[in-house]
Amino acid sequence: MIDLDETDRALVRALAEDATASAGALGRALGLSQPACWRRIKRLREAGVFRGAQVELDVQALGFGVTVFLGVKLAAKGRAGVEDFERAVQAIPEVQTVEHVLGAYDYRLRVVARDISDFERVLRRRVMTLPGVGNLDANVLLSEERRPGPLG
Amino acid sequence: MLDDTDRRILRHYQADPEVPLSELAERAGVTGSTLTRRLERLREAGVLRGVRGVIHWPALGYEVEVSLRVTLDKTQPRAFDEFIAAAREVPEVLEIQTFLGQVDVRLSVIARDMPHYQRIYRERLLTLPHIADIEGLMHVARLKAEETLPL
Numbered sequence: 001m002i003d004l005d006e007t008d009r010a011l012v013r014a015l016a017e018d019a020t021a022s023a024g025a026l027g028r029a030l031g032l033s034q035p036a037c038w039r040r041i042k043r044l045r046e047a048g049v050f051r052g053a054q055v056e057l058d059v060q061a062l063g064f065g066v067t068v069f070l071g072v073k074l075a076a077k078g079r080a081g082v083e084d085f086e087r088a089v090q091a092i093p094e095v096q097t098v099e100h101v102l103g104a105y106d107y108r109l110r111v112v113a114r115d116i117s118d119f120e121r122v123l124r125r126r127v128m129t130l131p132g133v134g135n136l137d138a139n140v141l142l143s144e145e146r147r148p149g150p151l152g
Numbered sequence: 153m154l155d156d157t158d159r160r161i162l163r164h165y166q167a168d169p170e171v172p173l174s175e176l177a178e179r180a181g182v183t184g185s186t187l188t189r190r191l192e193r194l195r196e197a198g199v200l201r202g203v204r205g206v207i208h209w210p211a212l213g214y215e216v217e218v219s220l221r222v223t224l225d226k227t228q229p230r231a232f233d234e235f236i237a238a239a240r241e242v243p244e245v246l247e248i249q250t251f252l253g254q255v256d257v258r259l260s261v262i263a264r265d266m267p268h269y270q271r272i273y274r275e276r277l278l279t280l281p282h283i284a285d286i287e288g289l290m291h292v293a294r295l296k297a298e299e300t301l302p303l
Contacts, residue, residue, distance in 0.1 A: 048211040049212060052169070052170075053169040053206060054206055056204055057199060057201065058199050061197070086295055093302035105289060137253075139255045140252040144250075145248050149207065149243065150262070
């Protein structure tokens with residue numbers, strides 16, 4: 001685990017907002033020289049503080065009107081085929097994220113669709129046909145906000 | 153309106169957001185100046201909002217992640233507003249989502265370890281206003297995380 005000082009935390013926050021920000025621009029904002037800022041960013045990246053970057057798009061403008069979170073419980077007899085399920089579910093293009101969880105469900109999926117009838121198609125043809133699927137629980141996303149997290 | 157070239161650019165950009173723009177142009181089969189112009193236009197139209205860095209919280213000492221599914225007491229007209237405003241005050245809350253369905257609100261919460269989570273849960277989360285029911289899903293693994301759109 002990496003120890004962060006005030007400046008590092010400010011850098012992580014800034015890069016979380018804009019991963020493309022240059023060391024020069026970030027350094028100016030934080031009162032660091034470009035090389036000093038670059039060294040800090042390099043140290044953060046090498047410590048694995050970022051697991052990647054994400055292009056943020058207006059999903060509605062791109063024609064995806066519906067986002068649904070699906071809780072998936074595997075059927076008791078499906079447990080042997082966990083790997084088949086995991087492989088197949090990740091291959092569905094409309095499934096944006098797959099998390100393995102512990103609790104009332106085994107997996108949590110984020111699914112995008114053009115509209116509700118398109119979602120029904122994805123659900124029936126793609127998700128319900130996955131190997132080992134038992135119970136499903138669907139919740140339609142209304143709003144979403146990301147918080148900066150404990151970087152105080 | 154978006155055309156096929158825009159979609160192709162966004163598809164390649166999503167797949168590898170940290171790629172140098174010269175390389176992105178090559179993959180999308182356009183010239184560098186076309187790419188710059190198109191990205192600029194997509195930004196102005198609000199379609200392209202930016203590229204955010206995704207923090208790997210375990211590297212910062214946060215090993216526990218829980219998805220809390222909350223049902224609110226909807227006899228309280230301001231239940232959503234007051235719950236969400238209070239949830240924003242908890243630093244360990246990373247995401248706040250509202251839903252139509254069995255679940256009303258979902259919070260994504262991180263903690264350093266289980267005792268830390270237990271403390272946050274008791275002191276900061278169970279005390280949030282208007283909770284009718286609350287259920288936690290403990291995060292085990294992230295199998296697919298890129299959150300790309302099928303363009």
